[in-house]
Every structure is written in structure tokens, then in C-alpha cells.
Amino acid sequence: MLAKIIVAGADRPSAIANLRAALADTSITGIETNPAYLRAIAASDLLASGKVATTALKDFAFIPDVIEVLAPGAQSSLQELPGRLGLWHVGVPPSGPMDERSFRHANRLVGNTDVTAALELTVAGPTLRFHAPATIALAGAAMPMKLDGAPIAHNTAIAVAAGQTLSIGAIDGPGQRSYLAVSGGFAAHVVLGSRATFGLGQFGGHATGTLKAGRVLHLARAEQQGTQPANAPAPLSRHWDVGVLYGPHGAPDFFLDTDIETLFATDYEVHFNSARTGVRLIGPAPKWARTDGGEAGLHPSNLHDNAYAVGAIDFTGDMPIIPGPDGPSPGGFVCPAVIARDELWKMGQFKPGDTIRFRPLARPDDPIAAPAIHRPKLDTGSAILARSDDGPVPVVYRRRGDDNLLVEYGDMSLDIALRLRVHLLMESIQRDGKIGAIDLTPGIRSLQIHYDSTAMSRTRLLGLLEEIEKSLPAAEEVVVPSRIVHLPLSWNDPDIQLAMQKYRELVRPNAPRCPDNIEFIRRINGLDSVDAVKQTIFDASYLVLGLGRRLSGRSGRHPGRSAPSPRHHQIQPRPHSDA
Helix, strand or coil: CCCCCCCCCCCHHHHHHHHHHHHHCCCCCCCCCCHHHHHHHHCCHHHHHCCCCCCHHHHCCCCCCEEEEEECCCCCEEECCCCCCCCHHHCCCCCCCCCHHHHHHHHHHCCCCCCCCEEEEECECCEEEECCCEEEEEEECCCCEEECCEEECCCCCEEECCCCEEEECECCCCCCEEEEEECCCEECCCECCECCCECCCCECCCCCCCCCCCCEEEECCCCCCCCCCCCCCCCCCCEEEEEEEECCCCCCCCCCHHHHHHHCCCEEEECCCCECCEEEEECCCCCCCCCCCHHHCCCCCEEEEEECCCCEEEEECCEEEEECCCCCCEEEEEEEEEECHHHHHHHHHCCCCCEEEEEECCCCCCCCCCCCCCCCCCCCCCCEEEEECCCCCCEEEEEECCCEEEEEECCCCCCHHHHHHHHHHHHHHHHHCCCCCCEEEECCCEEEEECCCCCCCHHHHHHHHHHHHHHCCCHHHCCCCCCEEEEEECCCCHHHHHHHHHHHHHCCCCCCCCCCHHHHHHHHCCCCCHHHHHHHHHHCCEEECCCCCCCCCCCCCCCCCCCCCCCCEEEEEEECCCC
């Protein structure tokens, strides 16, 4: 038993009314409980009559408005549009459907609005028993469906009766995900602003992450207003043409012109180790314009942490990875291009073995870059939209897809004054409110601004940022609230060892930090022993420059450096016993 509800009233009818009101206001999240059953009892003539015996409930008719999960499928989750926005700066990803186009299509087929919560099914679907009638539709990759053993159509609204069982099989043909919508949508509690499931975080969705056998899905039966008719289903392929926008990191400062030409002239293959967190690609390694990342790391792909955009082509070393809706918020790798907004849905259907050809797109609202700004030979526009050396700190504005802009300050060096200026810019944008930013994600010397480009042009955005820049105080004049946090540390934890093993087996066995990350830290920092590494880490106090979820794959020089954050704390580690 989780709780009791006890009510009082002047008489039986008023007490029952109070009970019904209390139950209506009761919400329990997580695993399945019985509030719906209790509400039905409280609303019944049986309780109102007062003729209640200990055996009365055995004949009480109750049909739950739910769908029971008999088998969960490979990786099924409840998703919702637009996802969980506004928390990227603390590492909480947006989640939401990976293929928005098929998600919207499934909802439209059953008369829902585009944003209504629906199930995302990956590779193979679930087996579901309907305890109540519903109308369903499946869109996206072709998963064969059977209703009580009889095949039913894809991309079609189907009526399901109470007691029937729906079985959804493995994908037959191109694509990686399908979407199951029910009329009126699924009911789920809002967690951090959304019903979308974040599988790695084990929150959101119907209960605690992805579907599990024995769980139930509640039907919302929500009234739908502003619905749209269904269009043709999304065309799927094993060979994808994907439109991208060049930037934020291009030639000649990070890549050679030939690297950018190769990026747009190569068929990349989707790696088997791909998921909602990111899609890994197999293709030629860049030649690079730098020999290394300077103080940011050994590899020329390394730079000081900056935020990622969903759909960015992020070179983690020589391997490109496209962060997905459950992907990392910051990281220290260059991104030469970002998938265009209208093309992002394709990422949800990339299947291991598929090939991808990236096609550069131009945007007519891009500001005309100064002649000094470099452009590759291809008609890509420029990775840099504008720059200014007029203020106390040089600032560069880099294009990052349709809906993000990356602001970078100063030289590529670890400078606390630059981090403070990023903080001041973020606070000023929040106070000003004219930009209406969706997310503001700070980095070591950068700020990523996620905005609605359908409501504001880049030219207007840059103008507003120029006004704000003139009003920022000098870093030396700023006092930032801080605190000291003492954290327990587990040295060489078994989970860390497992992570390294998986990385060697599935990603990059010849990375500089393999096979032993601690030995790598010892070697690259010139320490005499592994014990010296431990002593250095446990004796140090760290200034936290950032929060967020990182993308693995770094081969850098600074084991104690962290990711971006709006606050500054000092951390003092202390040994922690696993016993």
C-alpha cells in the first residue's frame, strides 16, 4: 500500500463527494497503481447506496482504459512533440520522436494533432493487449502487424476492439523506426515539461523509461482540435540524400578545403553502433588544417567544450557522429555541418549499413559575410556569419543549422574571463527577452543560442546580439555566486572499466587512451605512476566551468576539465570506499 485517502463530510453524500474530489486530484507516477479503479468505485451506485459488504467488489464491473504490454519490442518508448526543451544547459536532452515526419503522419491518420503523445518503435515492435477499444495507425518503417493473428494494413486507421491483441513484428525493408498512434493519444505524466521518454535517464513516457513487459499504457481520450489531414507517408531508402548547412566549424581554421569537398562528395555508411543518442558514420578521415587541438586536446578535432545541436555532423576524432534527440549537450569536437530542419526526420530512419550523401544548402536570409571570411570552393556559404573586433573581446558568430547560432569569444585558450563573458551574455539574453531563446547552452568560451528561425531571421538575431554585446560589463567587474561542494569519488570504478571495454570493442580500439584510460592520463601528463594520477586527482580542487552530458571519444590533455555550465563551483574530491 502506498497511501490511504481519508475524507469526512456532514453526511454520507457529502463525504462521497469529498472522496471523489480527492481521488480526482490524486496523481501517482511510476509503476501501475489503482487510482482509476478507486475512482470508478467512488462514482458507483454501489458505494452511494451504502449496501456494501466485504464481497461486494467481486461482482463490481470495471474495465480499465488501458493497453497492456505483453512484449515490449526492441526499444519502444512514448514520445511527444516538441520534447523537453529549455534544459539543454544542464544536460537534459529534448528527446521526442527521432522521425518527426512519420510521428506526425501516424497522429494525423487517427485524427490527432501533430504533437499528441505516440509510441516510437525501433527495429521490432511490441505485442499489446487492448482492454478498451481504440483506433490505431502505424507509420514510418514497415513493421508487419497482426490483430488477433490476422494481418492489418500499415499507414491506415484501424479499429481495435476491447480484448484484441496487436502484434507488431520486425521491420521489413528500409527504415529503422515506426510510430503507433491511438485516437485521443496516450496519457502520461509530464516530467520536466514533457511526456517524452528519455531512455538513458529512465524518466518520462508511460512510467520509467522504455516499455517493459507487464506495464500498461493509459489512453488519454483527449479532445483533438486543430487537426490536419494526413499526407503521403515519408519516402524511405537505404541510400539517403540529406540536406545540411555548412558550419559552425569549417575551412580553413579547422578543415582543409579538400576535407569539406570530401564531406559533400562521399557516401558515408551508418555504423552498427548507432542509437537515439547519436548516429555513427563510417567514411574517410579528414586531412585536417591543424596538427592537434592545442591545449584542448591531442587530436585536431578537439576544441574547448561547446554545445551541440541535434543533427550536427560532429567529428569525434576521425569518426563523424550525428547527435540525436537523446544525445549529449556539450562536447569538445568540431562540427563542419548540421542537418537542415526539414531534413532532420531522416536521421530517425538511418539503419546500419545505409549510405548517406550530404548535400550543402544555402539560406537566403544569411547575412552577407565580409570578403575576408573564407568560403570553400563549393557553394556552401560561410561557416562564419559575422565577427567583431570592436569590443574588449573579439567575437565570432558561427552558423549552426537552421535554428542555432554559436557565439565564440577570444582565442582558443582556457581563460576564466572568457567563460565569465559567456555567462554575462547568457544572462543578458534572458533578461532582455527579445530573442525569445528556446535554449541557451554555454560552453568554455562559447554560447549556443537555440531560437525559432521561422519567427526571427539571422540578420535580426545578429543585430540584437550586437546591441547586447555593447552593454556587457568587463569580466573584471563581475562577481559570480559560488560555493564549495565536497564529492565522494570511486577510483577506477567497475562501471568505468566496463565503459572502456565497450569503447574498445565497439568504437575505437586504437584510440590514444586505450586500453587503459588512467595509464593514458599518466603518460600524457608526464607522471611517474598510476598512483601519482590518483594522488593528483584526489588532492586537487576543481573549478567547475560547466554542466552537461558529454559525448565519449575525447583524447585530450586535461583529465580534470569539465563541460559547460552557467554556474561556477569549487569541487574538492574525497576518497570513497566501494565497501
